[in-house]
């Protein structure tokens with residue numbers, strides 16, 4: 201379990217993380233979502249004791265990371281997959297990590313097997329592709345067989361096969377009862393991987409809910425109506441309490457009323473409908489809507 205309470209990080213006048221509190225539970229994958237610059241890496245670095253909070257506290261199984269007696273046996277974290285000595289072989293990299301953390305040598309071969317790097321164990325890490333580096337980084341997190349795992353944007357830049365592999369590994373680790381926190385700026389990715397979502401924007405908590413609830417609450421239900429009588433029907437819908445907007449000629453997007461009610465209203469008033477389709481905004485749209493005010497660099501405005 202990871203607990204974050206009132207966590208804050210200032211860089212001069214910049215507030216990177218702003219009074220953040222959340223709990224990451226065991227046995228599930230928790231997606232840590234936010235647009236670029238939202239403060240995900242900074243939060244993870246504070247959980248890992250790499251950055252000191254300006255205020256608040258982050259604990260792993262009840263203790264600050266720096267106070268854990270055998271940290272790698274409790275928390276395995278991957279923040280930067282390229283932070284490996286390039287001339288070291290994969291095997292030696294893991295062996296150094298194991299030895300400096302009092303972990304048994306046999307774990308090196310075991311984790312190389314888990315991530316599927318056994319055949320390239322003797323290759324220099326500097327020659328590894330991004331996907332292989334990511335696997336090596338993950339092997340390092342698993343060395344201590346920790347109960348808690350944390351990955352910062354693990355699928356960034358990976359090909360579909362690499363993404364699928366990471367997704368399955370996260371699910372497996374959570375299935376074994378571990379606590380898995382994984383950051384991403386892609387809602388679509390988290391929708392496929394996470395059970396629970398913690399969403400932040402500009403360092404602040406925006407949402408903390410199960411994926412199911414997030415889908416239910418965030419994805420707005422609308423009804424698409426195509427009719428030759430847009431103006432008249434829009435007035436009728438508004439008068440009956442619906443919200444109406446129009447994206448293209450001859451089409452109304454109705455919210456606040458389901459498709460049956462819209463159909464009944466049209467029938468009662470003799471309005472001819474060419475189409476009546478219930479629709480749902482995508483999760484990606486819901487996420488963008490939720491964090492719209494907190495995106496650091498807005499395409500329309502240049503710099504926020």
Ligand SMILES: Nc1ncnc2c1ncn2[C@@H]1O[C@H](COP(=O)(O)OP(=O)(O)OP(=O)(O)O)[C@@H](O)[C@H]1O
Pocket residue numbers: 211214215216234235236237238239240241242243385496
């Ligand atoms: N060492 C630092 N000095 C000054 N500002 C920093 C530092 N580290 C991060 N920041 C700023 O803090 C904010 C949060 O950055 P952070 O890297 O935590 O965000 P993020 O959500 O991980 O985004 P990304 O996905 O782009 O890495 C950003 O505005 C960033 O520029």
